[in-house]
Amino acid sequence: MIGTIAAKELRSLFNSPLAWVVLAVLQVIFGYLFMVGVGRYGDLQPQLAQYPNPPGITEIVVAPVFGVAAIVLLLVVPLLSMRLIAEERRNQTLTFLVSAPISVMQIVLGKFTSLMLFLLIATGLIVVMALSLYAGGRIDLGLVAANALGLILLSGAFAAVGLYLSSLTAQPVTAAISAFAALLVLWIVNMGASDPASVLHLLSLLRHYETFARGLLNTGDLAWFGMFIAVFLWLTVRRLDRDRLAS
Numbered sequence: 001m002i003g004t005i006a007a008k009e010l011r012s013l014f015n016s017p018l019a020w021v022v023l024a025v026l027q028v029i030f031g032y033l034f035m036v037g038v039g040r041y042g043d044l045q046p047q048l049a050q051y052p053n054p055p056g057i058t059e060i061v062v063a064p065v066f067g068v069a070a071i072v073l074l075l076v077v078p079l080l081s082m083r084l085i086a087e088e089r090r091n092q093t094l095t096f097l098v099s100a101p102i103s104v105m106q107i108v109l110g111k112f113t114s115l116m117l118f119l120l121i122a123t124g125l126i127v128v129m130a131l132s133l134y135a136g137g138r139i140d141l142g143l144v145a146a147n148a149l150g151l152i153l154l155s156g157a158f159a160a161v162g163l164y165l166s167s168l169t170a171q172p173v174t175a176a177i178s179a180f181a182a183l184l185v186l187w188i189v190n191m192g193a194s195d196p197a198s199v200l201h202l203l204s205l206l207r208h209y210e211t212f213a214r215g216l217l218n219t220g221d222l223a224w225f226g227m228f229i230a231v232f233l234w235l236t237v238r239r240l241d242r243d244r245l246a247s
Contacts, residue, residue: 001102005110026122034129037061058140062130066147073155078179081162082172084111089170104240119155143215150212153225160232167239
């Protein structure tokens with residue numbers, strides 16, 4: 001049933017121009033940054049040759065694209081998540097959905113899965129460009145994999161927050177603005193913390209993503225993203241449970 005709901009939501013997303021416009025814009029941004037990185041790498045070759053262990057093409061070309069992608073998705077995901085539940089509430093179809101003979105958990109996971117499949121496509125655009133560098137040399141597959149995993153986890157966190165805030169309102173635009181504001185706060189929350197042990201570092205999305213951006217796999221960060229996503233999905237389930245009880 002989760003797969004059925006995810007497929008329905010994904011079809012609905014691609015039946016609208018929003019999905020195609022977003023993918024086209026992402027491709028233009030990522031492609032431009034990628035080509036700029038390739039050009040910069042070529043210009044830096046004489047200088048890099050003077051170092052005994054210079055950074056490779058993956059560090060100079062691919063990693064920055066993933067970094068910019070994280071910021072771009074911070075802007076994009078609220079636009080994609082805003083309609084998932086808020087539109088159902090606005091169109092007064094949410095009552096029928098939560099009254100159907102399926103669990104609220106299946107509804108939430110189905111909608112979350114549909115958004116994640118779209119975000120996997122966006123991440124795949126960068127991975128394909130990175131793999132194309134094999135035509136001219138070798139790349140650091142470990143760094144590419146770590147960055148891709150980090151971006152997927154970060155996207156999952158964005159999607160979970162956006163889905164929850166979409167469940168709180170009947171206005172998709174309100175859901176989008178609220179999600180962007182919440183994600184921006186979670187992104188920069190630790191910037192004013194001077195104490196390395198501050199709890200603000202624990203809450204920062206950027207702090208946990210940076211480990212993957214450096215090519216490292218930290219089990220603590222993996223667990224943190226897993227718990228973060230699970231908490232917001234649980235909050236969404238609780239919110240829809242109240243709608244089911246009220247219907």
